[in-house]
Amino acid sequence: MTSDNRVTEQPQSQRSEWLWIVGLLLAGVGARLWLIDAFSTPLPFWDSWEDTRTVFSPYFEGKLTWSAMFSPHNEHRIFFTRIYDLALLLLDGQWNNQVQAVLNAFIYSGGLTAFGCLLARLLGRQFWPLISLLVVSLLVLPFAWENTVAGFHSQAYFLFLAGLLTIWLLGFQRCGSWPWWCGLIVGVCGLFTMGAGPLATAAVCGLVGLRLLKKPSAWKQQWPTLVVGLVITGFGLSIGVKVSYHEALKAHSAGQFLSSLGQYLAWPWIVVRPYALFNLFPICLLAWVYLRNRAAEMKAEELALTIGGWAGLLAAGSAYTRGGSGDPFPPWRHMDATSFSMMANALSLILLVSRHAEKVPMRRYFRVAVGLWLAGCASGLLLLSWRALSVDLPVRKLNFHVQMIKARAYLATGEKRFLESNTKEHHARFAGGNEPQDHPQAFINMVNAPHIRSLLPSCVRDPLVVTPKAAEGFTTNGSAEIHPKIPGEVVWYSSVSASSQEKSSFESLPIGKTKFPFLEFRVVAGDLGQPGESLSVVDVSSGKETTVRPHRPSGEQWQIVRVKSPAGDFKIVAKHASGSGWFAFQAPREAGWLTAISDRLASLGIIFFAAGLATLIFKFVVVGDGRKPKLEVENSPARL
Numbered sequence: 001m002t003s004d005n006r007v008t009e010q011p012q013s014q015r016s017e018w019l020w021i022v023g024l025l026l027a028g029v030g031a032r033l034w035l036i037d038a039f040s041t042p043l044p045f046w047d048s049w050e051d052t053r054t055v056f057s058p059y060f061e062g063k064l065t066w067s068a069m070f071s072p073h074n075e076h077r078i079f080f081t082r083i084y085d086l087a088l089l090l091l092d093g094q095w096n097n098q099v100q101a102v103l104n105a106f107i108y109s110g111g112l113t114a115f116g117c118l119l120a121r122l123l124g125r126q127f128w129p130l131i132s133l134l135v136v137s138l139l140v141l142p143f144a145w146e147n148t149v150a151g152f153h154s155q156a157y158f159l160f161l162a163g164l165l166t167i168w169l170l171g172f173q174r175c176g177s178w179p180w181w182c183g184l185i186v187g188v189c190g191l192f193t194m195g196a197g198p199l200a201t202a203a204v205c206g207l208v209g210l211r212l213l214k215k216p217s218a219w220k221q222q223w224p225t226l227v228v229g230l231v232i233t234g235f236g237l238s239i240g241v242k243v244s245y246h247e248a249l250k251a252h253s254a255g256q257f258l259s260s261l262g263q264y265l266a267w268p269w270i271v272v273r274p275y276a277l278f279n280l281f282p283i284c285l286l287a288w289v290y291l292r293n294r295a296a297e298m299k300a301e302e303l304a305l306t307i308g309g310w311a312g313l314l315a316a317g318s319a320y321t322r323g324g325s326g327d328p329f330p331p332w333r334h335m336d337a338t339s340f341s342m343m344a345n346a347l348s349l350i351l352l353v354s355r356h357a358e359k360v361p362m363r364r365y366f367r368v369a370v371g372l373w374l375a376g377c378a379s380g381l382l383l384l385s386w387r388a389l390s391v392d393l394p395v396r397k398l399n400f401h402v403q404m405i406k407a408r409a410y411l412a413t414g415e416k417r418f419l420e421s422n423t424k425e426h427h428a429r430f431a432g433g434n435e436p437q438d439h440p441q442a443f444i445n446m447v448n449a450p451h452i453r454s455l456l457p458s459c460v461r462d463p464l465v466v467t468p469k470a471a472e473g474f475t476t477n478g479s480a481e482i483h484p485k486i487p488g489e490v491v492w493y494s495s496v497s498a499s500s501q502e503k504s505s506f507e508s509l510p511i512g513k514t515k516f517p518f519l520e521f522r523v524v525a526g527d528l529g530q531p532g533e534s535l536s537v538v539d540v541s542s543g544k545e546t547t548v549r550p551h552r553p554s555g556e557q558w559q560i561v562r563v564k565s566p567a568g569d570f571k572i573v574a575k576h577a578s579g580s581g582w583f584a585f586q587a588p589r590e591a592g593w594l595t596a597i598s599d600r601l602a603s604l605g606i607i608f609f610a611a612g613l614a615t616l617i618f619k620f621v622v623v624g625d626g627r628k629p630k631l632e633v634e635n636s637p638a639r640l
Contacts (some may be wrong), residue, residue, distance in 0.1 A: 024132055028136070033169075034602075043094060046152075053446065054082065055068070068469075077195070084154055092593065104154050109227055111160075116135040121346070141385045163310060166186050199233075199314055218270060248320055250320060268340070285360065311338070404460060412486060463546075466572060467512070476493075490543075492585055504576040513567070514565050515590075520590070523559060533583055543631075545573075548561050572588070
């Protein structure tokens with residue numbers, strides 16, 4: 001006689017799991033939106049201008065081809081980024097870097113949050129607090145800020161998410177099942193995210209090799225995955241591109257390669273190359289434990305090892321292609337990739353401590369090593385974040401500001417001299433390696449390509465034509481106090497003196513209906529909004545008046561105010577009736593709906609982050625972290 005006692009976990013922890021998910025998503029998205037709001041720019045910059053030549057101009061001329069979409073961008077084939085950028089352009093009507101960056105924040109945060117759910121499923125829900133800490137550190141800390149503020153870097157996020165999906169679906173699902181076939185498709189798609197696309201399937205091949213090394217008799221189940229992985233990897237490498245003007249950046253000796261590789265593998269202590277030897281001890285120890293345990297199925301361990309192998313391949317690829325650049329440390333944009341090595345090592349420690357502690361040699365020293373690794377990781381992340389926030393991000397913000405001022409001056413005057421600068425980073429576009437190294441002319445060539453000027457974001461696009469019908473008391477370009485003052489741009493300034501008792505007003509001739517949903521005014525608020533000082537948009541047919549109100553007092557600095565576009569033709573009316581008040585404004589520029597939404601979301605980033613952090617703390621402290629789930633024993637009738 002036997003008794004069938006089934007132990008089941010109450011669904012309480014499962015029901016509250018959504019708090020971890022919501023908290024992670026809000027915290028990750030919020031931190032990235034705050035970074036975008038504080039340091040990004042709507043003006044596309046540097047490599048993103050290649051979209052104009054490859055995609056945008058050909059599309060609007062009816063000449064865009066599939067071969068162009070799959071054509072190389074430097075060493076990469078960025079098909080999905082091109083599709084993504086074109087879709088956002090068509091939806092918004094404008095080409096806006098910040099719109100791309102905001103959507104990137106949602107995509108990547110959602111992807112890593114979903115990966116956190118997968119880890120909780122593999123490790124157990126009691127590990128949600130540790131998983132949340134790991135995912136939050138990857139999403140919130142600004143060590144890879146270059147990818148966050150650059151919309152064109154969606155290619156990196158597509159690479160990482162495609163890589164994680166490929167590893168899980170192709171490497172961990174039953175061969176021939178529909179998830180396995182999905183993994184095959186995602187693996188092929190990953191080849192057209194970035195040049196490192198083949199490395200995910202290469203990591204899957206490494207996983208199969210580990211399994212066969214552990215259990216050679218499993219080759220019948222594993223060979224289809226190995227063959228598919230090798231074919232996709234080989235095809236990806238065969239379509240790789242050699243860029244002649246990047247040859248100087250490659251590592252040209254074993255010493256250069258190993259020195260650069262040491263920086264990547266030592267991350268976050270990128271300035272201490274020998275630290276890589278200690279930094280990798282968790283995953284190396286887990287590999288040793290895994291190979292010695294030949295009987296048990298160890299999916300979580302295999303996932304940690306595969307991610308570690310993938311991160312190692314990414315590091316090796318970057319070390320080879322950029323090992324001769326002479327940079328003191330890896331570029332910030334590469335640090336999203338290097339962070340996966342930290343993820344793999346952290347997962348290895350969780351597994352070693354929770355599942356294999358009795359198999360670890362020299363346990364006393366192991367505890368010390370774990371403490372040192374955690375301390376090194378935390379201190380390195382904090383130092384990288386401090387450096388990014390205090391040095392590099394402010395410098396990049398200044399560069400963005402200069403780029404925008406120069407672009408506006410050129411677009412308003414058509415004079416190349418306003419684009420000149422001895423600082424390369426002050427140019428919105430660099431000349432490519434196969435072009436004459438005249439950066440101002442490179443920008444001029446791109447911005448004057450067919451259709452491009454009409455696609456520019458509202459921050460630099462040409463204003464609507466405003467012709468004054470009456471401008472009593474308003475002068476044109478009459479204030480010396482306004483900053484910045486852009487050559488060629490027209491400013492109307494209420495200039496009635498304090499001693500004058502006359503009221504002044506400005507009214508424009510009717511302006512044709514705009515196809516965009518918003519009008520964007522640049523105003524120096526001064527006393528705008530105070531009694532007697534007003535600026536409004538008036539619908540000609542209905543007489544409906546929309547007031548342009550500044551968000552805050554701005555002194556002598558410009559600020560952006562958006563209002564909804566009237567349904568038909570409209571005019572601009574300004575009134576100045578106070579003796580000492582003043583304000584200034586420019587002709588409005590058109591703005592798309594995605595532009596307005598992305599700006600609003602970015603401004604709420606700090607609120608999203610605080611809400612996410614509060615949700616995670618509430619789940620851990622108040623609801624409970626799930627470490628002691630209640631159990632019920634269901635007693636079924638005894639049976640013979």
